[in-house]
Amino acid sequence: MQQPRSEPFIKPRIFSPGPTPVLDGAKFAAFDSEVYHRSDDFYELHLKCARQLQSIFGAEKLPVILTCSGTGGLEAAMVNLTDPGDEVIVVNGGKFGERWEKLADHYQCKAHVLKIEPGTAATADLLAPVLEQAHSPKAFFVQANETSTGVRHPVRDLANAVKAKFPDCLIVIDAISYLIAHPLDMATEGYDCVISASQKGFGLNPGLAFVAMSQRASAVQSTRPKFYFDWAREVAGQSKGRSAWTPAIGLIQGLSFVLDRIESVGLEAVIENHQRLANAVRAALPAMGLKLFPRSHPSNALTAIKVPDGVDGLQLQQRLQEGYGVTIPGGQDELKGRIIRLSNLGFMNRFDLLHGLAAVEFSLNDLGYSGSSGAVLGRGVQAFMQALSGTSGS
Numbered sequence: 502m503q504q505p506r507s508e509p510f511i512k513p514r515i516f517s518p519g520p521t522p523v524l525d526g527a528k529f530a531a532f533d534s535e536v537y538h539r540s541d542d543f544y545e546l547h548l549k550c551a552r553q554l555q556s557i558f559g560a561e562k563l564p565v566i567l568t569c570s571g572t573g574g575l576e577a578a579m580v581n582l583t584d585p586g587d588e589v590i591v592v593n594g595g596k597f598g599e600r601w602e603k604l605a606d607h608y609q610c611k612a613h614v615l616k617i618e619p620g621t622a623a624t625a626d627l628l629a630p631v632l633e634q635a636h637s638p639k640a641f642f643v644q645a646n647e648t649s650t651g652v653r654h655p656v657r658d659l660a661n662a663v664k665a666k667f668p669d670c671l672i673v674i675d676a677i678s679y680l681i682a683h684p685l686d687m688a689t690e691g692y693d694c695v696i697s698a699s700q701k702g703f704g705l706n707p708g709l710a711f712v713a714m715s716q717r718a719s720a721v722q723s724t725r726p727k728f729y730f731d732w733a734r735e736v737a738g739q740s741k742g743r744s745a746w747t748p749a750i751g752l753i754q755g756l757s758f759v760l761d762r763i764e765s766v767g768l769e770a771v772i773e774n775h776q777r778l779a780n781a782v783r784a785a786l787p788a789m790g791l792k793l794f795p796r797s798h799p800s801n802a803l804t805a806i807k808v809p810d811g812v813d814g815l816q817l818q819q820r821l822q823e824g825y826g827v828t829i830p831g832g833q834d835e836l837k838g839r840i841i842r843l844s845n846l847g848f849m850n851r852f853d854l855l856h857g858l859a860a861v862e863f864s865l866n867d868l869g870y871s872g873s874s875g876a877v878l879g880r881g882v883q884a885f886m887q888a889l890s891g892t893s894g895s
């Protein structure tokens with residue numbers, strides 16, 4: 502963010518569930534512009550990244566790397582797996598669930614929608630009546646994290662409920678903000694298509710989407726016309742490291758750096774770091790007199806926090822940004838001004854979160870909020886530190 506000249510000491514920081522902080526090594530890797538994408542070296546690098554992603558997804562087959570934002574990955578799934586007129590089932594628990602619904606409508610699928618109140622998680626019980634309406638659905642679309650509300654849908658339970666009634670229904674998971682923040686293993690959990698993107702847990706700039714398909718999803722060939730997102734074509738080329746079109750070369754170089762990092766640290770440790778930080782942020786809320794927005798199933802990628810009574814959420818965000826250079830996204834549509842979403846997604850550590858929490862405390866204090874115990878300064882920070890005491894490292 503551009504800071505006013507009068508504020509030379511403000512260090513801009515974004516606590517957003519995408520884009521997330523980019524590791525220096527990934528930045529530097531992306532700078533090397535003397536790399537040609539039609540070269541054996543690059544094919545090898547591309548293939549290496551795909552293999553590492555395969556292991557992270559727990560995928561039966563090599564995932565495809567697409568140069569587009571996450572939504573491009575969602576569209577690729579919709580275009581390649583469904584035909585016009587297909588019946589599909591969609592979970593809409595917020596802005597991203599709405600995106601599945603819009604994509605289904607746009608691509609002329611007949612969508613049965615489980616619409617749930619923002620802040621609640623989909624459950625097999627809630628899904629049951631929607632499954633009753635369906636006859637032979639082609640695919641089930643859901644977010645693993647509904648990033649707009651900070652809720653994690655229990656996708657494994659949902660997938661099992663769908664498959665119990667419709668064994669042929671393809672299970673498609675938008676895990677864009679979920680992967681590497683939560684454990685996920687496609688093959689074991691029985692998902693047919695899982696999508697993620699570079700600017701979320703992977704801590705890269707936006708511009709890459711990753712799409713993994715199961716054996717049976719790979720065999721589906723929709724009759725739709727397709728060009729850029731032609732699954733069969735990409736799979737054939739990328740099995741040799743060759744994308745159909747010019748890939749975001751710099752991002753793939755950054756990706757290689759990040760995937761090596763994840764491999765050396767261990768995926769479990771990366772997931773655990775997300776769990777630990779998210780738990781500690783949640784532990785800090787009561788001390789500040791604040792409440793978690795999700796009623797259950799909070800995500801480990803971000804914490805959606807209710808803006809307290811008497812505080813204007815938009816003013817809070819403005820104060821964070823103008824006073825302290827801290828960007829914390831709010832809610833959209835009906836949640837505008839009602840929540841803030843403090844992210845710990847990607848390569849973050851306790852000191853990053855202390856920065857974010859302290860800025861929230863300063864800003865709330867500036868706005869005259871004093872919390873439940875008459876003061877807010879230091880309360881959340883202290884509870885956060887206490888929650889982490891006895892742990893070290895990140």
Ligand SMILES: *Cc1c(COP(=O)(O)O)cnc(C)c1O
Pocket residue numbers: 518519570571572573597644646647648675677678698701707
């Ligand atoms: C970030 C995100 C997306 C993708 O958004 P893009 O802006 O297209 O990259 C999709 N789904 C979820 C759950 C997300 O968090």
